Amino acid sequence: MVSLKGKDLVSIRDLTKEEMELILSETDKMIPIARGEQSSKILKGKILATLFFEPSTRTRMSFETAMQRLGGGIIGFASIEGTSIMKGETLSDTIRVVEGYADIIVLRHPAEGSARLAAEISSKPIINGGDGAGQHPTQTLLDLYTIKREAGEIEGKKVVLLGDLKYGRTVHSLAYALAMFNAEIGLVSPPTLRMPEEILKDLKEIGAKIKEYSSLKEAIKEADVLYVTRIQKERFPDPTEYLKVAGSYKVDLKILKDAKENLIIMHPLPRVDEIDPSVDETKHAKYFLQSFYGVPVRMALLKLILVG
Amino acid sequence: MVSLKGKDLVSIRDLTKEEMELILSETDKMIPIARGEQSSKILKGKILATLFFEPSTRTRMSFETAMQRLGGGIIGFASIEGTSIMKGETLSDTIRVVEGYADIIVLRHPAEGSARLAAEISSKPIINGGDGAGQHPTQTLLDLYTIKREAGEIEGKKVVLLGDLKYGRTVHSLAYALAMFNAEIGLVSPPTLRMPEEILKDLKEIGAKIKEYSSLKEAIKEADVLYVTRIQKERFPDPTEYLKVAGSYKVDLKILKDAKENLIIMHPLPRVDEIDPSVDETKHAKYFLQSFYGVPVRMALLKLILVG
Amino acid sequence: MVSLKGKDLVSIRDLTKEEMELILSETDKMIPIARGEQSSKILKGKILATLFFEPSTRTRMSFETAMQRLGGGIIGFASIEGTSIMKGETLSDTIRVVEGYADIIVLRHPAEGSARLAAEISSKPIINGGDGAGQHPTQTLLDLYTIKREAGEIEGKKVVLLGDLKYGRTVHSLAYALAMFNAEIGLVSPPTLRMPEEILKDLKEIGAKIKEYSSLKEAIKEADVLYVTRIQKERFPDPTEYLKVAGSYKVDLKILKDAKENLIIMHPLPRVDEIDPSVDETKHAKYFLQSFYGVPVRMALLKLILVG
Numbered sequence: 001m002v003s004l005k006g007k008d009l010v011s012i013r014d015l016t017k018e019e020m021e022l023i024l025s026e027t028d029k030m031i032p033i034a035r036g037e038q039s040s041k042i043l044k045g046k047i048l049a050t051l052f053f054e055p056s057t058r059t060r061m062s063f064e065t066a067m068q069r070l071g072g073g074i075i076g077f078a079s080i081e082g083t084s085i086m087k088g089e090t091l092s093d094t095i096r097v098v099e100g101y102a103d104i105i106v107l108r109h110p111a112e113g114s115a116r117l118a119a120e121i122s123s124k125p126i127i128n129g130g131d132g133a134g135q136h137p138t139q140t141l142l143d144l145y146t147i148k149r150e151a152g153e154i155e156g157k158k159v160v161l162l163g164d165l166k167y168g169r170t171v172h173s174l175a176y177a178l179a180m181f182n183a184e185i186g187l188v189s190p191p192t193l194r195m196p197e198e199i200l201k202d203l204k205e206i207g208a209k210i211k212e213y214s215s216l217k218e219a220i221k222e223a224d225v226l227y228v229t230r231i232q233k234e235r236f237p238d239p240t241e242y243l244k245v246a247g248s249y250k251v252d253l254k255i256l257k258d259a260k261e262n263l264i265i266m267h268p269l270p271r272v273d274e275i276d277p278s279v280d281e282t283k284h285a286k287y288f289l290q291s292f293y294g295v296p297v298r299m300a301l302l303k304l305i306l307v308g
Numbered sequence: 309m310v311s312l313k314g315k316d317l318v319s320i321r322d323l324t325k326e327e328m329e330l331i332l333s334e335t336d337k338m339i340p341i342a343r344g345e346q347s348s349k350i351l352k353g354k355i356l357a358t359l360f361f362e363p364s365t366r367t368r369m370s371f372e373t374a375m376q377r378l379g380g381g382i383i384g385f386a387s388i389e390g391t392s393i394m395k396g397e398t399l400s401d402t403i404r405v406v407e408g409y410a411d412i413i414v415l416r417h418p419a420e421g422s423a424r425l426a427a428e429i430s431s432k433p434i435i436n437g438g439d440g441a442g443q444h445p446t447q448t449l450l451d452l453y454t455i456k457r458e459a460g461e462i463e464g465k466k467v468v469l470l471g472d473l474k475y476g477r478t479v480h481s482l483a484y485a486l487a488m489f490n491a492e493i494g495l496v497s498p499p500t501l502r503m504p505e506e507i508l509k510d511l512k513e514i515g516a517k518i519k520e521y522s523s524l525k526e527a528i529k530e531a532d533v534l535y536v537t538r539i540q541k542e543r544f545p546d547p548t549e550y551l552k553v554a555g556s557y558k559v560d561l562k563i564l565k566d567a568k569e570n571l572i573i574m575h576p577l578p579r580v581d582e583i584d585p586s587v588d589e590t591k592h593a594k595y596f597l598q599s600f601y602g603v604p605v606r607m608a609l610l611k612l613i614l615v616g
Numbered sequence: 617m618v619s620l621k622g623k624d625l626v627s628i629r630d631l632t633k634e635e636m637e638l639i640l641s642e643t644d645k646m647i648p649i650a651r652g653e654q655s656s657k658i659l660k661g662k663i664l665a666t667l668f669f670e671p672s673t674r675t676r677m678s679f680e681t682a683m684q685r686l687g688g689g690i691i692g693f694a695s696i697e698g699t700s701i702m703k704g705e706t707l708s709d710t711i712r713v714v715e716g717y718a719d720i721i722v723l724r725h726p727a728e729g730s731a732r733l734a735a736e737i738s739s740k741p742i743i744n745g746g747d748g749a750g751q752h753p754t755q756t757l758l759d760l761y762t763i764k765r766e767a768g769e770i771e772g773k774k775v776v777l778l779g780d781l782k783y784g785r786t787v788h789s790l791a792y793a794l795a796m797f798n799a800e801i802g803l804v805s806p807p808t809l810r811m812p813e814e815i816l817k818d819l820k821e822i823g824a825k826i827k828e829y830s831s832l833k834e835a836i837k838e839a840d841v842l843y844v845t846r847i848q849k850e851r852f853p854d855p856t857e858y859l860k861v862a863g864s865y866k867v868d869l870k871i872l873k874d875a876k877e878n879l880i881i882m883h884p885l886p887r888v889d890e891i892d893p894s895v896d897e898t899k900h901a902k903y904f905l906q907s908f909y910g911v912p913v914r915m916a917l918l919k920l921i922l923v924g
Contacts, residue, residue: 055391
């Protein structure tokens with residue numbers, strides 16, 4: 001029997017396909033509770049610690065909603081400013097203290113590898129809420145769930161990843177998960193922000209079907225899912241170069257003229273100007289729904305880890 | 309049937325007199341729960357988001373108490389310092405994300421009109437927790453409730469508004485609501501801080517009975533309710549001018565010698581030195597009770613909006 | 617009948633031995649709930665305000681866990697940065713507002729005596745969560761509980777207090793409580809950080825059995841409990857002097873060779889380098905367990921004060 005009871009979630013690679021499927025299927029059951037249409041006490045008396053060594057207001061709020069919708073309580077901090085948690089203490093000691101207070105810990109930390117360290121030390125389950133340039137597995141799970149639910153299934157769908165494919169950890173983890181679910185992966189990025197060769201090699205080794213497109217215009221015709229990410233200004237030495245690039249990768253009503261009838265558009269948010277607000281009114285726009293799905297996905301995880 | 313179910317509360321002017329009466333009457337029922345003498349689970353499984361883009365610790369804490377006394381949960385932030393909520397994101401996008409997490413949102417924001425904007429965007433009810441120089445309707449409701457409960461009724465009572473009547477948004481909204489309930493309105497302020505003509509005109513149009521007094525000494529004899537507000541030093545170019553003025557509008561035991569037996573004194577708090585601490589021990593002092601009534605009033609609102 | 621119902625806890629000296637015993641015995645019953653193995657709703661509908669005028673993330677989180685494990689809710693602030701609570705308001709006024717929201721208040725404040733002031737003003741019980749150089753009574757209670765539970769009993773045990781015995785308020789309160797429970801008190805400190813004469817005199821007056829040791833090496837042989845505290849660098853004008861001293865009072869595997877079989881090592885945490893991490897793996901190390909006991913001790917207090 002597949003079970004996540006008592007397990008940590010540090011990287012999406014820690015999960016088998018069966019475990020991911022279990023989470024996605026549990027998520028379906030959580031939807032009415034996440035919408036506030038039903039109430040649940042399945043985690044009553046349980047405590048989630050949200051330890052955010054760097055702020056991530058959405059991730060924190062969606063975990064806190066998830067825990068409370070299931071009847072549990074919350075402790076923690078939203079940033080280390082105004083806390084005394086550091087005072088020269090090691091992360092190990094902090095974790096050993098907090099595992100005495102809480103039943104499960106979500107850790108957000110700027111240092112890559114910190115969640116893995118915490119998981120090794122802690123007797124209570126650790127969920128990685130993002131560790132620097134490292135992993136953010138619950139984002140990947142909510143991305144997968146959105147595709148499954150809004151595109152009907154994952155297998156065989158053409159998912160086009162757009163934007164900064166070099167530094168964006170979100171798309172690296174998602175690409176890996178898509179490969180496991182036999183989706184087709186499309187890539188569109190500025191030449192200087194292409195997906196790194198070593199990640200492409202990794203993906204091909206697990207059998208990923210990958211196609212690189214030279215432009216969004218070319219990719220949009222074939223996409224079932226368009227996954228948009230932000231292109232950060234800081235990646236370009238020359239601001240005019242940035243403006244030119246940002247313009248070419250912007251999603252607006254004009255580019256959507258060539259889109260499939262059932263195309264869904266996703267974005268991990270916050271967006272700046274990668275997606276024109278006029279797109280929000282189209283049936284393609286699913287990014288706010290995607291954000292909502294973060295709640296039932298995290299509810300499913302909390303339930304599966306704490307109760308089984 | 310009067311109902312507030314699913315409605316926003318942006319300005320006190322959004323409410324009919326019947327809706328205000330419904331809130332005041334529901335508040336009566338909430339008192340034992342607000343005092344912790346009874347418990348309630350009427351909002352179990354529901355989530356309130358408190359989005360405070362500027363700090364307002366009392367407003368936030370009283371909403372959070374109200375929600376939890378009724379069995380609901382809380383997410384949000386107390387100030388934007390140490391959050392990532394901004395990161396160049398529009399208020400619209402923030403609201404669209406948070407409406408996916410919560411069942412109802414209290415918004416405190418420095419920009420006038422922001423609560424109206426949020427209400428237009430959000431599919432979930434928005435309560436304005438103060439928007440800059442704009443509105444703060446739950447303050448007005450708790451003021452009304454205090455008068456009704458502590459002075460016996462609102463109609464026909466002489467409510468003297470004291471202090472800064474020019475910039476104080478609290479007294480503008482309260483004066484409007486008092487007019488709707490047929491109270492008599494008295495005004496006492498430094499000449500440079502008189503209630504603006506346009507507001508006086510508005511009030512008279514809805515039939516308000518208004519009397520301006522030249523001094524607190526004159527007004528105190530006729531007042532059933534004395535509503536004190538802070539006179540801010542910053543309003544005076546000359547500090548000695550401020551000191552003179554502040555002295556003339558200070559409430560102390562001496563001025564109270566001429567007061568009616570049943571006078572009640574109110575203040576939206578925090579006070580600085582508008583009310584001498586010696587007044588706290590008199591039977592007239594109702595400002596801390598008024599602050600407490602913020603809890604049952606907000607409980608009534610949350611219940612009426614979320615459950616009906 | 618001994619009862620704490622409705623009482624404040626400002627200083628450990630406010631408690632009789634019988635009251636302390638009641639708390640310790642109630643703590644035993646709380647252990648399964650603190651571990652999340654059982655759930656309780658004994659404080660449902662009740663609200664704890666955690667007013668932290670200076671940050672103390674552990675104290676705050678353990679109170680918040682305690683309250684929620686018993687079904688209660690939380691309001692408050694973690695630091696005054698980013699709050700509006702001050703705005704020129706007196707502590708008295710803040711307390712009078714918050715007692716209108718909450719059923720019980722934990723106050724952490726940098727000014728010695730502030731908790732006593734708050735208790736005098738408030739109609740709701742106040743628990744001192746640390747007031748500057750003053751008291752921190754729940755720390756003392758969890759220290760006592762740890763000794764009772766992990767060393768079997770308190771009476772007759774040799775408890776060696778190590779480190780900064782001059783400025784450390786933790787050890788002053790603990791020494792007083794140990795004297796009341798007829799433990800034997802051992803003292804080891806750098807000469808400049810000896811326990812103050814007036815405290816020694818106080819302790820002797822209530823019949824404390826006290827022995828000063830010249831070195832940790834000498835004390836370790838006789839100790840049933842070794843209570844380690846931090847020696848702060850800032851106490852020494854000369855950094856090389858500090859390094860020499862810190863080295864002599866460091867607990868490591870070598871010094872433990874002479875320890876009793878059943879020695880337990882405690883520390884109020886956070887530690888810096890007073891205890892070598894290699895000690896964590898020994899059976900002597902009880903400091904993280906001690907930290908955990910902060911939760912059931914605070915649960916016991918909240919229950920005894922709010923329910924009886």
